[in-house]
Amino acid sequence: MNVIHRLTLTTALAAAIASASTVGHAAPKEGGTLVIGSTSTPRHFNGAIQSGIATAVPSTQIFASPLRYDDQWNPHPYLAKSWEVSKDGLTVTLHLVENAKFHDETPVTSEDVKFSIETIKKNHPFKTMLQPVTSVETPDAHTVVIHFDHPHPAFLLAMSPALMPILPEHVYGQGDIKTNPANLKPVGSGPFEFDTYKQGEYIKLKKFDDFFIKGKPHLDNIVIQIIGDENNLMLSTERGDIDMVPFLSAVRDIERLKKDDNLVVTDAGYDAIGPINWLAFNTRKQPLDKVEVRQAIAYAVDRDFIVKKLLGGFAPEATGPIVPESPFYSGDVDKFAVDIDKANQMLDDAGLKKGSDGSRFSLTVDYIPGDPEQQRNIAEYLRSQLRRVGITVNVRSAPDFPTWAQRISSYDFDMTMDNVYNWGDPIIGVDRTYISSNIRPNVIWSNTQQYSNPKVDELLEKAATETDPEKRAELYKEFQKIVVGDVPIYFLNETPMYTVYKKGLKNAPTSIWGAASPLDDVYWDDGSN
């Protein structure tokens, strides 16, 4: 096997590097409880079969994974002390640490890794993540060889804690994994073990004394308190009942908590989550099937106003389908700087003249309920803004998420506000929105724009098997230019993602997965709380 990438760091060294990225020099203090506030109730804690933040935050504490990532997209050893990718890209070999144990004291072996990869491939909602895996071999207890039917550059990222929890086969291997009782009483090999779960109230995790990275974790307990009502969560945070709120995206709340002297409010981390807020078009519906009409709308919308005024400057601008924090981002795209005259001219040229009432045609715009700042308010803004180019916009509200999802995925819409995540690698979170083979009715967050461009399909398929990162970036660069120009979607902003925590807390999560990664470095400055 030709080795092109080999890392032989010991786990101890790796851990030191991982913590060195943010720590000062003082030795971490041991003990204390961290109370994390969350608005969502997880279905369960098994991240191998359930994606999403509500599950990922506890799951990444309970389960370890082969690799972990810092805040610069660099992989670090975790359960795998080293790994090799073959030159043809068809094989990845993992060398596991030998001292890792599950919380029930059984050792972590290559069989567990094989079982987990197969389980995730079969059950995880992100099908493209492990689709190319053909077989997994276990030559010995601490070596895993994974074979692919074509090179799969997203695989290293897919071994992140948020995406590849390693499950003990002897616990999860029996019966239907979806109904396995251990999903609610999880057993993993991560820094914290499961203690109690009061449904809809809190999840309590406690320090795992035999965690395979010596000296970690520092905290004694992590409690994730579920507070469904956002006002209540904010009050609790201001009072100091909650120590940390990750994944905070409401601008009003961020502004409010920034004024609090006892709290740190930061947008560090979360680069791999990559949420983009955008305006999507139904490209098969007249007159939006004409590219000039969509481009005219893009010229009419003032992205700068949305980002600076409506979102208070807390949300970075999004210029294309890949977030700026991604290594595959390209800014070489049409920015559609606001130009009302040009928009009017383009619509005139397209034969859509203004009627006697000043209106050319009317469109509806939908939005996802529950996030007024990024969704409803922008939809309302579009109504007044597009009137300036003679388009009458009717804002259509939906009482809840399923109602909206039903409309959009059955193509019963003209335009809609939407919010979609990159999930680290374009293969996982980007391709699905643009590739024409993913135009699938009744599947939300598929290619619901029904956008189809053979050139885009070709570029994405090539990029999905290109192992050279630079060549891959070139392909994505061209893809971004075409998609932005075709305007199946007009990209508005990145969803702000902030972490709020008390001042005494050290090493708050800043990795590319934010708080959906192990909190084994976190400690309290005064040793307790």
Place this chain on the structure above:
Amino acid sequence: MRHAYPIAIRLVQSLALLVCVVVLNFLLIQLAPGDTVSVIVGEMGGASPETIAALKAEYGLDQSIPAQLGIYLGKVLTGDLGYSHYFNRPVLGLILERLPATILLVVTSLILAFVVGTALGIFSARRPKGILSHFVTVFSLAGFSAPVFWTGLMMLIVFASLIPLFPVSGMADVARPGQGLGYVLDVLHHLVLPAVTLGMIYVASYSRLSRTSMLDVLSADYIRTARAKGLPERRVVYKHALRNALLPVVTMVGMEFGQLFAGAVLVETVFNWPGLGRLAYESILRRDYPTLLAILLFSAMLVMVANILTDLAYRLIDPRIRGRGR
């Protein structure tokens, strides 16, 4: 056993009503677009059509609505409340975990409202033109008109944020849970604001009702007789008048029991109280129909039980009804 026959009739009527409630709830819920699979997929950040189809088949959501109704009715009649697809757990367990919190909240507010409401009503009835009486009238009007979630938020801002006397959220301190008596006190401390908020509307209506009914009774002939006999005023009011004046209030308590549950949905959401109300609200958003239906069924049953108990209480308080029951 003279109570037995009318009660048996009530029970049969109640059972028939329950079946209607189940069928109606089931059909109403089908009117909402989307299902639990679309919510699950939404929270997962998207899924393939294969996953979606597999989930729908697994949960029986690919079958026709009459077929789903048939299956559901069959299960409910055999005492199986179904299975929450969202949580992959039997619904009964979910509900039983949440029930104590709701009962604690609802019963506390009910007792609070009943005691405070009637006391205020009686005091103001004794001096209907006094300052206290006017105060009670204004207070009742305000308490009755204010939406319960607004009252809740105001309570939070005033008594948990500006003057941090009470906790904001939940039923107990989750980070540092107390033991034994400490835990009980912690729960009571957490209970104050939600119970007062929920009790508020009912204090208003009970005080108005008991005031009116007390005024009514106090002008009755037998009260004049009692006073003429030279009985002390305290005895006239609390022994002779109160018993009769309470009748309409008891009716009201029974009738409003169901509404109290509805109020609990809002109060539990605002105060993050881990009860059935919040579970119901969240189940709607999750399209977790089995859980929602079971909660509706449960509250329908509780309302019926409350009504039967009211009937019984009536028979005990009012001898005239006892006679008619035969």
